[in-house]
Amino acid sequence: MRYILLTLFSLFILAFPYAQNKSTLSGTITDASSGEAIINAKIYIPSIRQGAVTNTYGFYSLTVESGTHIIEFRSGGMETVVKEFDLSADIIFNIEMANELKDIQEVTVSAKKGENVNSARIGQIDLDVEKIKTLPAFMGEVDIIKAIQLLPGVSSVSEGGQGFYVRGGGPDQNLVLLDEGVVYNAAHLFGFFSVFNVDAIKSVTLIKGGMPANYGGRMSSVLEVHMNEGNNKKFKIKGGIGVISSRLTIEGPLKKDKGSFIVSARRTYIDVIMKAAIPESSPFSGSSYYFYDMNLKLNYKLSEKDKIYLSGYYGKDVFTYANLTDAFTVDMPWGNGIAALRWNHLFSNKLFMNVTSTYSDYQFKFGSEQDEFRFELKSQISDIGGKVDFTYFPNTRHKVKWGVDYIYHTLNPTSVSASSQDIVFDTGEAQKLYSHESSIYVLDEFDLNEKIKLNAGLRYSMYQHVGPFKRYIKGDISNPDSVINYSKGDLIKFYSGLEPRISGRWLLSETSSIKAGYSYNYQYVHLTSLSAVSLPTDVWYPSTDKAKPQKGWQGSLGYFHNFKDDKYETSVEVYYKGMKNLIEYKEGALPGDNINDNTDNILVYGTGQAYGIEFFVKKAYGKLTGWIGYTLAKTERKFPDLNSGNVFPAKYDRRHDLSVVTGYKLNERWTFGAAFIYATGNTLTLPTSWYVQDQNLLFNYGARNSTRMAPYHRLDLSATLYSKAYKVKQDKLTGEPIKVKKRFRSNWSFSVYNVYNRSNPFFMYVDSNGDFLNGDFKITVKQVSLFPIIPSVTWNFEF
Amino acid sequence: MKKLFFLLILLFAITSCTKEVTIDIPGFEEQLVIDGSIETGYPPLVLISRSKDIYSPTNIDAFLASFVSGASVTVGDGTTEVVLDEICTDNLPPGTEALAADLFGISVAELANYHLCAYTTFNTSMWGQVGKTYYLTVNFEGKTYTSMTTIMPATNFDQLYWKPDGSFTDYGYSWATLSDTPGQYDAYKWEVKRINIGLDGQPIDEGFTKTYNPVFDDDFFDGLTFDFFYENPMVWDDPTVPDEYKGYYHLGDSVVVKLSKMDRNVFSFFEKKYIQMSTAGNPFATPTNIPSNIVGGALGVWAGFSTSYDTLYCVP
The missing domain is CATH 2.60.40.10 (Immunoglobulins)
Incomplete structure (x- = not known):
């Protein structure tokens, strides 16, 4: 060290x-x-x-x-x-x-020619939102998270799922940032749509390896999303009308060339469709689902050296269910609120500073009522943070960054209340956990010589779990249960660690390079999941005296080669990742087990490793563009208290993952897109045997994640028809016909999801039916598939 | 939480489709299954069978062939030990045929076709007594399996009552008021049978039936007095009861409620058993293996119960 x-x-x-x-x-x-x-x-x-x-x-x-x-x-x-x-x-x-004189961008990952060979960054991909819009869209909703799932090394959690796994890391190991604010749950509708409204998004960057020192707090990757700032020249309106949702964006100057605003909103109308479909006489007539989200951003140039930005996001999903016959109702809202205030200041033409303060909040509530019984479950995480980042440009060979950041976490993993008539059940105190997370970093991106470029940095992170806090200690026969009470501000546990990061590029020729990266990361908050699929009920849990921070390292090495004047970009990357203090629930744990107990008492801790090789071939420009990504990988876990202490595959362990994405621009008006995905099936735990106790059929489950579902594959197609971009007018002076750009522009976007109607496994279960005595008793393995072929159409406009 | 799972499934059901598949499920290992119980005032009763591969045949013969005989089963109370008698269907003491048929879930007529054995004793000194801990030892095919269970003191209801539900006048759930003993662990099991006399002159329910999730412990209500209700589990399969009245007791029903108590390990088995039965295959729940309180690698349970009985007359 x-x-x-x-x-x-x-x-x-x-x-x-x-x-x-x-x-x-x-x-x-x-x-x-x-x-x-x-x-x-x-x-x-x-x-x-x-x-x-x-x-x-x-x-x-x-x-x-x-x-x-x-x-x-x-x-x-x-x-x-x-x-x-x-x-x-x-x-x-x-x-x-100025924009190039063409209106439709080609489908590429990045338009920066040669960047993949020259840059010192390994495992980093910039996606252009305008280009994502031409990819096939699920139910008409263009989705940046679904787009990054098409990249090598990134896989989806399940059919339609928003969670993503990067190089064998868990879904909580991705730092998702929206204008520097942390997004804790990037999903709407149980994960089928992302919280990012593409009309409000300007850029998307994914870092899956060689994480620079200015990022921290997560182990696997960074997904950095920036919102549009708003047009500071003129007012503009754009939007889209789709089958299940619509969106509208308004942007314009606050003061011309000085400041601007953008407001973007989106809402689904599944509830309206459901209301029409369920008659009022139906016992389910009160059931509905919808989500909405809003993005707001303001920026203002205070002086030539100062600029401020205010960004906000608020989104909510609301699911209600009512069965009037049973007098049973459920109300389940959840959502994120994120705000960031930033101030840019130029100390000199070489020293740039950015000060950010952020607020991030995620809440989930489940309430149900039947007759006199009421039940409510809540979970919440909120962060208040601030950071200061400096960038110093001493010369063309160096770019030095340093900074500090701080987050105050308040987590309420689960609080439950239940009552019947006047009796309130003892469901324990709501357990709030408080902690301070801070870090300091320095990094230098520099050219050692013409061939070697390095990005070296060091981060030092600290974490304090502080009171008030109740530590429940379960007793045994000779020792009764006991509780340790910590007061407000008491330091319960302190963790810290150095996180060295280095990545570099060695230019072999004009068109080829070798890159390598190493990073060590600490992660102080964890997502705990009881279920096999990701849900809003998955709760975030901070490090405590018992739950240690996750930590791990990743090493990667890649060869990059471009052909034909950077028309074709290719790369091969290998990686290895080692992880410690990973978290899972104890076997057989149930929601509510943490009542009058600490959640970390029902968690178990283990290690993991992941390794793989990624191949990537991209055609960057031309009429036909696109890429092929293939990953061969393995990811395993070892927990002393799970699976009898034996190594088991992670639930998202995928041996093969292939994606083929193409775009074809036929002419100025028609663009076509296609995406094909093939992935090894997810693992799951199924019963290996059955037995009978008291005339009930029971199952005995086998080794954890020892069964593998059928492979997942799917083809999606899209076509976009643009309105004519120009109209022909007569020049008033010359009388010659001239082309004038139209103010109102629109396009029709057609998509077909799952073109060949493949029944991909979403999950599997063992089902038993019938009666022994009747001789029709049968145990079968059933596969549930979610989405058949789904065509959709969206009309987008802009003026 | 179960309702949440149900709702999520309902949501997915709108778009999803389900089909039967054959998929390799590795790791089957045959295990002995011990299903033993001892209840206040009753003899210990032990059935022993083998677990079956998930794809093995599931007809009645295969099911009944999973029961074994020839085991040595001993029960002790810490001072004395009794070796249980092996009693088989082809060699039943007179008058026990109906009991045996009920135990294995087959008709009396079919009993003679099978060699099915249970282990019990007529030595009343080893019949269940409150406050005692009973030790079980099973020797079979060279392996030894052991377990222990305690019969906890019984708790009686403060009262049972019935009231019409919602807008109904003749149908309602069974309600109870229970005072939990403060400062100690209590776990309960709820079973019922109606004793109304049917057209044949006999009570309409032969034995006790368990409700959807019949066990609960006092984690939420230690020391509290509270009211709760349970549905009528008998009418779900009764085609003469219209759907809107399923789950209810009818005005005039007479119901015997059996409230049993058990120790923590036994509750843990039953809690997970009923969770597994309600969530098996549910992707939103973790696969639940049922923790056995038997040492030595067997599945199943050795369960001691204390019981209290009360009768509910369904009148407002």
Whole structure:
């Protein structure tokens, strides 16, 4: 460890001696049509083969030898700008880039040519939302999480599921950020839709390996989603009307070129359809389901050096069920609320600062009532946090980042109340858990020489579990049960750890490189799941004196090669991941077992490992674009208290995972898309034998996850018909016909999900039917499949 | 929570489809199944069978062939021990035919076709007594299995009552008021039978029937006095009762309620057993294996029960 620190320190020092006889070109890059900051735009000086990219806020800084330089500004879908600069002194150059003269983007993962070979980042993929929109959409709802599930190393939890597994890690090991705010449950409708409304989303980045030091708190991956800022030039409205849901977005300037806003809302109308389908006389007439969500973002440029952003998300799912005959009702709402306030400040043209304060809240409630009986179950997690990040651009060879962050977690994993008439049952006290999570980091992204680029960093994270808290200790025959009471602010447990991160690229040639990455991560909050499929009832649980933080490391190595002027991008990556202190429920645990007890008393702890190889071939541009991703992988768990202490496959262990995604642009009006997925079936635990006790048939379950379901495969197709982008007008001066861009534009998006109507297994169970005495008794294994072929159509508009 | 699971399934049922498949389920290992009980004032009774592969035949012959004979079964109360007698269907003491048929779930006429054995004793010193702990030892095919169970003190109802449900005037659930003993662990089992006289001059229910989930413990209500209800489990399969009246007792019914108490390990077996029966195959629940209180690798339970009986007359 001392060696790592020493190395990092010396590299950090190396960053500074370059500051003589140099000048800095800095500024922001925005979209000319909307004023939106462009993320990851490339600023490049071909003569010295050096460059920079814009950060999340569109800011760039490039320090080079003083002199005259020809500099290129490039970004996917934008007209490249080439300009000569006399850099005898520092220059601030803000540029507005214009859209390329084509309206439909090609389906690609990233438009940045050659980036996959040149970048030092391994296992990182940027997705362009505009391009995701042309992929086939489930029930007409374009979904970024379903799009990332098509990438190698990423798999879905189940049919339609929103949870995703990255390189054998659990679904709670993904840090999902919406404008820096943590999203605890990224799913609507039990996981069939994501909380991200594509009309409000600007960019999506997935980091599945080699996580840089500025991210932490999760072990497997980072999914960073940024919302649109809103058009600061003119008011715009866009929306879509679909089969089960519709959405509307309004954006415009708060003050032209200074600030803007965007408001986006979406709602399903399954409840309206259900209301029409269930007659009022039906005993179920009070049953319904709907979800809605809203995104809001404001930004304002206070000065040339200061800008503030306010982002908010609020979404809710509401499921109600009423059986009037039985006087039985259920009310089940759940949802997230996220807010982030950010302030960008430029101390100089080389030093950028971002201060963020965030609030994130996730709540789930299940209430039911029958006759005089009332039952309510609640679960909640809320975070208040703040962070300060600095980026320093000393020269083109170095980009140094450092920062601190802090989160105050308040978790109420489960609280239950129940009553009958006037009697209130003793369901225990609601157990709230409080903790502080903080960290400090430094990283440097630098070119060691022309061929070797490194991103090295170190993160130190700390965690304090504090009171008030009740520790329940279960006694035995000689010792009765006891409780330790901690008061407010008492320190119950402190954890901390160093998290070294390093990734690098070795350029073999113009078109090929080798990359490697290593990261060590701590995770202080855990998702505990009782069920085989992910549910809103899965609860988050923090580290305590008993539940230790998860920790693990990942090493990855990859070879990247581009062909035909970067038209074809290919890569092969191998990875290994080791994980400790993973959490599962004890065998046979039940919801409610934590009443008058701590949840961590019914949890067990173990280790895991995952390894695999990922192949990726992409055609980046042309009429036909797309990619093929294939992963061969294995992920295992070992818990002393589960499965008799034997190693067992994780429930999402998949040997093979293949996805083929293509897009074809026929002409200016028609675009077609297709996606094919093949994956080894999920594991599950089924009974191996049956027996009889007191004339009841009972089952004995076999080794954990020892049975494997049939493989999953599916083909989806899509077609998008765009309205004519231009109309022909007569030039008033010349009388010549000229093409004028239409203000109102729309498209029809047609999708077919599961084209060949495959019955993919969602889950399996053993069923028994009949009677021994009648001779028709039978035990069978049944497979439940969810979605047959589902066509959908959505009309999208924009003006 | 079960209702939540039910609702989720209902939701998925709208779009889902189910089909029968054959899939490899590895890991079958045959185990002995011991089903033993001892109740206040009754002799111990032990049935022994073998577990079967999930894909094995499920006809009546295969089921009955899973019972074994030739085991050595001993019950002790800590001071004395009694070796239980093996009593088989082809060699029954006179007058016990109906009891034996009921025990195995077959008709009296069929008894002679099978060699089915149970283990019990006529030595009344080893019949169930409140407060005693009973030790079970089974030796079979060279292996020994042991267990213990305690007969807990019984608890009586404060009262049983009936009232019409909702807008009904003639139909309602059975209600009870129970005072749980404070400061101790209590676990209960609820069984019922109607003693109304039928057209044949006999009570309409022959034996006790268990409700949907007949066991509960005092985790939620230690030391509390509270009211609760149970449905009528007998009418679910009765085609003469219209659907809207299923689960209810009819005005005028006379019902004997048997409230049994058991120790924590026995409750744990039954709790998980009924959870498994209601959630088996449910993807939203974890697969529940039923924890046996038998040491030595057998499935099943050795259960001691204390009982109290009360009669409910269904009148407002």
